[in-house]
Amino acid sequence: MSLEKNSELDQANLRVIVAACALAYICVLGFLPGHEVRTYLPVIVYIAVFLLASIGFRQVIARWPGHYSARRVLGMIHDYTGTSFGLVVGGEAALPLYAVMVWVNLGNGMRFGSRYLAIATGLALLALLIIYRLTPYWQAHPFMVLMLMITSTVIPVYAHLLLERTRKASEEAIAANLEKSRFLAQASHDLRQPIHSIGLFTACLREARLGQDERRLVDSIDRSLLNVSQLFHSILDLYTLDNGRVLPSYQTLHLGRFLADLVRQNAEAARWAGVALRLRPCSHWVRADPALLRTMVQNILSNCLKYGAQRPVLIGVRKRGDALVIVVHDQGKGIAPEHLSSVFEEFYRVRQRRDKDVEGVGLGLSIVKRLGELMAVQVAIRSRVGHGTSVCLSGLPQALAPRQACVGEGVHQTGLLTGLKVCLVEDDHNVLLATQALLERWGCSVQAESNGLGLASDCDVIIADHDLGNHATGIECIDQLRQQRGWAVPALILTGHDVLAIQAQLQDRQIAILSKPVHPAELRSSLRELGRAAMSR
Structure with a gap:
């Protein structure tokens, strides 16, 4: 429903803009050498009325959104009536208004589908015939009229073919995506x-x-x-x-025990890497999604073990205002300044000597960043080559300890x-x-x-x-x-x-x-x- 409402409202907004441009064009035309303002005064008055009516029409669409076929067809008739009047009264000088007809035709088809494209094309051809019957200049140039009618037919037909190809490609893409999901x-x-x-x-x-x-x-x-x-x-x-x-499911966590569990789970991997994992005791409670936060911290720790082998890693928690910050600091090789802006990109890896043995494809920090955005957690990284890297997860809201937290603690x-x-x-x-x-x-x-x-x-x-x-x-x-x-x-x-x-x-x-x-x-x-x-x- 929202897509249809937006499409119709967009068409109404564009109608107001085009009408204003057409009004400005006719006003300027009246002041050109060899032209008189009074010649175009009826057109100016009519387009001004048309503009006011278009603004009112737009307000109706905004007030009562939805799919109303009769309202869409009425909008086309409104557009073609205003354009036809300008072309009849303006004569040869008003021919550029024909572009408005093309816009009405394609705009309705592109926004509302092939059925409305066909209706708009039929109304455009009817409008051209009426203009031909009422305008001596057009009657004197029948081949010009024939060209305009052919153009008003060929362009929508081509647009229809493009729409059908786009629709089929979209359906195939959706089907392929569903098949990929199942696989x-x-x-x-x-x-x-x-x-x-x-x-x-x-x-x-x-x-x-x-x-x-x-x-x-x-x-x-x-x-x-x-x-x-x-x-x-x-x-x-x-x-x-x-x-x-992925949607966050928030719980109240004891941050110290949460981080201690992660340290225990990474104890074997740390031993293989020759890394001493050090955790500063923490008694704070926090409101977060435990699964998402675990993935974030785990990915950071995995990077520390890969790139900071044989060096200690320190994990701590700081208070910053009313929120908490998890800080993971290693003493590894560090990252050069030119790479820091890119480390959160997917598949980006900082290649250094002897890094060919380091496993991974460069997804860890990218996932950390995106999960942080889901939980409104800011991810920041500071690093100095040869001194190590610090990753901060800030913005974690503090929480009160639940009453049952003390049960069984001993x-x-x-x-x-x-x-x-x-x-x-x-x-x-x-x-x-x-x-x-x-x-x-x-x-x-x-x-x-x-x-x-x-x-x-x-x-x-x-x-x-x-x-x-x-x-x-x-x-x-x-x-x-x-x-x-x-x-x-x-x-x-x-x-x-x-x-x-x-x-x-x-x-x-x-x-x-x-x-x-x-x-x-x-x-x-x-x-x-x-x-x-x-x-x-």
Whole structure:
């Protein structure tokens, strides 16, 4: 509706402008040598009246927007009547007003479609015939009239062909985009599963007693998997942003614990890079989207580990007015001033010597910038070659600590997983085995199920894949178990599908969600939170 209203209003605005130009042209024409003002006075008066009527017509459209076919046709008749009167009275000198006819014809067709283009063309030909019958000059030049009528026909026909090609190209582009979306959705799910299971199997190996050589092999597998996972997430993040499907979902976060979790999740990658991650303690609470903020900070940390290897990285929080600023500072190579204005562009990388071994395609900071714009968070970067780089995320609004935040704070996290009863529901056999093995190594008691049909459990925590085949979804499985237990058992959804779509389905169920591939440290952190919730019941 808004597109149609705007198109009709735009046409009305242009009508007022053209009428004003036509009035100015006729007024100037009256003062040219060999011309008298009184000759053109009827035309001037008529166009002035036409201009006033056009202004009133525009106000009507603005006051009552919408698609009214009769009003659009009336607008065409109004335009052609005014132009025809000027051409009849003005004679030879008024011929340039014919351009107004062409504008009326094409303007209606381009704005409102081929049907209105055909109506405008018919009215234009009728107007030309009437002018021919009423104007001696035109009757004396029949071939000129024939040329004008041919022009009034050929141009709209050509415009119609262009409109049809544009429409077909637009439909094909929309269809191709939908097909691409379906392909990416399915491909991302199919790729997430093996990456997710490999990560969990690797974590199981790390928990085992390995020799030095075997541990080096596991590290190599983990590093390669981390690079693939980060690239995979970056491409999907970029695709999701391009489709405008990312909307912030704000929550109240303890910023210190939030950043501490990220440091723990990056501990292995930091060890491989020889980087000491240092976090200054922070007791502030903030209002933000945890998933988007995690992606932003994670991308910044990934860059620090890539380009600041063997050097410490400091993460801190500052107060700036009523807002908070997250600062991540590394002591790496730094960025030359000529590159700083371009580092937020997609696929832009600052190439230096020996950087050929640095993984990545230059999407990290681009995604940080775009996510920051979604949350009204300003992203700034300062750097000196040879001294390091600082990235600041400013504008994070402070929040009051929720009352329930103190519950269970005194419980030691290290003991939360030992003996924790987990009901694991996953239809992918490899993922089920990998997740079960890892949870059991963490001390959990696991009930592993490949589907949610007729499920019964005395678990403390539920972990379910969202897509469980044709029989049920993870949400339905959690609802069923909660109904059986008689209380809202803490639950976590693991999914390889669109997280935003699933979050919309969760509504107020109090179910956490993680997107595959899930880093083991992130899974462990989430499981600890669920275990704490189960113990505080």
